[in-house]
Amino acid sequence: MSQRIDGSGETVRFTFDGRDISARAGETIAAALIADGETTTRQSVVTGAPRGPFCMMGVCFECLVEVDGVPNRQACMIEVRPGMAVCRQKAEEVVA
Numbered sequence: 001m002s003q004r005i006d007g008s009g010e011t012v013r014f015t016f017d018g019r020d021i022s023a024r025a026g027e028t029i030a031a032a033l034i035a036d037g038e039t040t041t042r043q044s045v046v047t048g049a050p051r052g053p054f055c056m057m058g059v060c061f062e063c064l065v066e067v068d069g070v071p072n073r074q075a076c077m078i079e080v081r082p083g084m085a086v087c088r089q090k091a092e093e094v095v096a
Contacts, residue, residue, distance in 0.1 A: 014084040023080040030056060030063045030075035033086075041065045041075055042089035064089040 010025040016033060023032035030053040033041065040050040041063050053063040056076045063075040066087040075086070 012080045012082050014080050014082065014086060016086045017088055021086075025080075027080055028056075028076050029065060029067070029078050029080055029084075029086055032080050033075065040088065043091050045091045048091070066090070 012023045012025050012027075014021055014023065014029075014032075016036075016038060021032055021036050021038075023029075023035070027035075030041075033039075034053060039052045041052045042065070043049065044051055051062045051064075053076055054060045055062070058074050058077045061074065064072055065075045066089055067073040067078060068085055071089060
């Protein structure tokens with residue numbers, strides 16, 4: 001399982017599919033989810049296979065999530081904010 005190298009820094013809390021997640025200030029949503037053990041952010045629109053963060057630099061679009069009701073957001077490009085609500089991307093909303 002992935003883990004943070006450095007446990008210091010301000011803690012930021014947000015939800016992922018209604019579950020409370022702790023992150024470090026400055027982390028991306030994708031990094032925070034991986035550190036928490038979450039690996040799936042959406043399903044393939046073709047096969048339904050689980051998809052999740054891959055490149056971690058905004059190139060592949062595998063980490064799409066819904067953030068505060070807005071779909072098609074790249075989890076690897078958005079810093080966590082206190083209280084943000086993140087959900088798995090619904091397959092019918094993927095536009096890559």
